[in-house]
Amino acid sequence: MRILDYPGFPNPLRVRIALAEKGLSSQVEFVTIDLPAAEHKQPPFLAINPEGTIPVLQLDDGTYISECTAITEYLDNLAGKPSLTGVTPKEKAVIHMMQKRAEREVLYAVGIYFHYGTPGAGPAVEAYKLPQWEGRTQWGAFERQRAIAGMHYFDRILSNQPYVAGDQFSMADITLFAGLYFAAFAKIDIPDECQAVKAWHAKVSERPSVKNPA
Ligand SMILES: N[C@@H](CCC(=O)N[C@@H](CS)C(=O)NCC(=O)O)C(=O)O
Structure with a gap:
């Protein structure tokens, strides 16, 4: 592969x-x-x-x-365990749903802010993005707020369960982790009041796969 x-x-x-x-x-x-x-x-x-x-x-x-x-x-x-995408029909559906929320409400929101609210990935890449237009900066700012709202949403979720889709680490946690990684790069802090997200982030950061990805 x-x-x-x-x-x-x-x-x-x-x-x-x-x-x-x-x-x-x-x-x-x-x-x-x-x-x-x-x-x-x-x-x-x-x-x-x-x-x-x-x-x-x-x-x-x-x-x-x-x-x-x-x-x-x-x-x-x-490969075998751990399952990242679920085993039972219910696990698969919940992981799929929560992954999508982490992707759209945090990771992609940060990405849009990065490309339209900051200099982004540099001129060669940004030449392929939407050209200058009046709403560009506003769109970036809107998606930045969306990412922060997403962090508050996941704070409520993680106040009641150890991982994004329930009791087990899954693909949904990986997506949220990547979203927060991108947010830190784009200088969007996790709000201080999001203590459950911060605790989850510290815990996930200690996983061998996160400390030492491929
Ligand atoms: N939907 C894609 C998104 C992948 C994506 O956006 N990757 C970024 C790198 S982190 C990229 O290739 N960006 C290039 C660009 O926006 O021009 C996936 O899940 O793999």
């Missing part, structure tokens, strides 16, 4: 944590896509993933799988 990514970016981190959780780190080869130079927006990469984003998993038969959730699901089904 090969992973096409760029180390240190939040979405690649999601898959690298999943690989470490599943004990699969040694089974993948990493191929660096030069994101700051916008290699992911050029035709050869767009033929692999039309969204023009990383990471992408390439299987040994040549199949390309994009989307962190799809990649994580594939890896989860390859």
